[in-house]
Amino acid sequence: MTAFDVRPVTEDERRPTYDLLGRALHSNRVSDTTWARVGESWPAAHKFGVFERGAPIGITSSFDTGIAVPGGRVLPLAAVDGVGVRADRTRRGVLSALMAAQLAEFAERGIPLAALHASEPTIYGRFGYGSAALAKTVRVARPAARLHDRVPSGGEVRMLTPEEAVKEIPGLYRRIGLTRPGMIERPDLWWPTTHDRHVGPDGSHVVAVHSGPEGDDGYVVYDTVDTRTLDDPDAGAVLKVRDLHAANPVAAAGLWRFLLSVDLVSAVHARHRPVDEALAAMLTDHRHARTLDVEDDLWLRPVDVAAALDARTYRAAEPVVLAVTDRILAANTGHYEVGPDGARRTDAAADLALDVDTLGMLYLGQWSATALAQAGRVEVRDPAAVARADELFTTVTAPWNGTLF
Numbered sequence: 001m002t003a004f005d006v007r008p009v010t011e012d013e014r015r016p017t018y019d020l021l022g023r024a025l026h027s028n029r030v031s032d033t034t035w036a037r038v039g040e041s042w043p044a045a046h047k048f049g050v051f052e053r054g055a056p057i058g059i060t061s062s063f064d065t066g067i068a069v070p071g072g073r074v075l076p077l078a079a080v081d082g083v084g085v086r087a088d089r090t091r092r093g094v095l096s097a098l099m100a101a102q103l104a105e106f107a108e109r110g111i112p113l114a115a116l117h118a119s120e121p122t123i124y125g126r127f128g129y130g131s132a133a134l135a136k137t138v139r140v141a142r143p144a145a146r147l148h149d150r151v152p153s154g155g156e157v158r159m160l161t162p163e164e165a166v167k168e169i170p171g172l173y174r175r176i177g178l179t180r181p182g183m184i185e186r187p188d189l190w191w192p193t194t195h196d197r198h199v200g201p202d203g204s205h206v207v208a209v210h211s212g213p214e215g216d217d218g219y220v221v222y223d224t225v226d227t228r229t230l231d232d233p234d235a236g237a238v239l240k241v242r243d244l245h246a247a248n249p250v251a252a253a254g255l256w257r258f259l260l261s262v263d264l265v266s267a268v269h270a271r272h273r274p275v276d277e278a279l280a281a282m283l284t285d286h287r288h289a290r291t292l293d294v295e296d297d298l299w300l301r302p303v304d305v306a307a308a309l310d311a312r313t314y315r316a317a318e319p320v321v322l323a324v325t326d327r328i329l330a331a332n333t334g335h336y337e338v339g340p341d342g343a344r345r346t347d348a349a350a351d352l353a354l355d356v357d358t359l360g361m362l363y364l365g366q367w368s369a370t371a372l373a374q375a376g377r378v379e380v381r382d383p384a385a386v387a388r389a390d391e392l393f394t395t396v397t398a399p400w401n402g403t404l405f
């Protein structure tokens with residue numbers, strides 16, 4: 001493999017590296033107008049590039065934020081929001097060099113966890129990222145879907161103007177808080193593309209807010225796609241949910257009740273929803289809410305294994321000793337005792353052995369130790385330890401990220 005010279009991106013290289021990423025992801029070259037709007041979301045900080053004759057051929061980017069872990073603590077997170085290699089320079093180790101440099105920098109800065117959304121699931125395991133939270137795509141039939149009588153009710157829904165949405169939604173997301181393991185804080189630099197997310201590229205998105213006795217406590221961003229054709233003039237529109245967060249069950253029910261009440265809509269389509277969202281259970285006939293797909297959502301990389309393991313809570317069970325192998329950040333390789341009192345390094349013999357990417361899969365509670373052992377990802381040295389690890393790592397609420405970055 002060729003050794004590539006990885007270095008931090010400079011201020012002047014922000015736009016060329018943004019263009020490189022856009023090209024790698026097959027989006028159109030960014031116009032001056034778009035760059036004026038989204039450029040501030042692409043600072044030089046925390047970006048690494050590989051360059052040839054002054055031009056970037058590979059780029060990796062991240063921003064600092066916080067992630068909720070089981071038990072509710074919010075840990076520093078490096079959110080990897082862009083990785084791309086120029087098409088004529090792929091498969092010769094550019095990404096590998098970028099990832100190694102980026103992970104070393106995260107470790108040096110003492111960041112315990114890194115995360116990303118993967119364009120393809122085969123890429124990131126080798127760098128220690130594991131598929132840690134899944135998400136589902138759900139399609140609700142309209143007007144057939146009806147909420148049953150006992151679904152919580154109360155409060156009201158009001159629609160915002162685009163200007164109000166841009167102003168109010170960041171604060172509302174913050175106030176709603178990180179209600180599930182895997183959710184992240186959305187820093188200021190994430191929001192400028194809110195013009196695209198919350199207003200829509202051409203003002204096509206709708207934002208509605210739910211208010212309860214304590215004030216605003218939930219919101220939904222959606223747009224509609226007209227599916228009528230000459231052959232099917234009654235097809236109506238499909239309402240696509242882009243972003244929906246609620247602080248409590250009344251707000252969640254109120255937002256879904258609103259979505260299901262919008263006229264001239266034949267289906268409500270929501271991608272990237274929590275796998276255990278109770279929508280089907282809210283309906284009189286739960287077949288009117290079909291899960292179309294379950295896909296990998298958040299990929300998590302323990303950067304400081306000891307700190308990450310010690311930061312989450314565990315359910316009551318006898319401790320287990322994990323032997324963790326990390327081929328990139330070698331300092332993580334070692335044995336860790338994990339129990340209800342936390343986690344610490346140990347010299348004791350290991351009950352279970354796993355690579356650091358599998359630890360990423362286990363960490364937020366999405367995958368059980370049993371499933372990971374059955375899949376050959378956890379090597380079982382003491383069979384009794386598998387059930388203990390299941391109990392320790394299980395979470396009542398499924399993890400979910402819910403933020404596109």
Ligand SMILES: CC(=O)SCCNC(=O)CCNC(=O)[C@H](O)C(C)(C)COP(=O)(O)OP(=O)(O)OC[C@H]1O[C@@H](n2cnc3c(N)ncnc32)[C@H](O)[C@@H]1OP(=O)(O)O
Pocket residue numbers: 024025080081082083084085086089090091092093094095096097116117118119120122123126
């Ligand atoms: C977090 C995000 O931003 S997700 C978006 C990721 N970006 C994209 O998908 C844009 C399009 N793709 C690209 O830019 C590039 O192909 C990248 C970034 C995915 C890979 O970059 P490369 O420089 O080719 O990766 P590199 O040469 O270091 O490959 C490392 C290993 O991963 C494998 N690999 C890399 N990309 C892929 C892929 N798309 N599918 C399967 N294997 C892959 C390589 O074969 C190599 O395997 P090996 O170690 O067994 O030899």
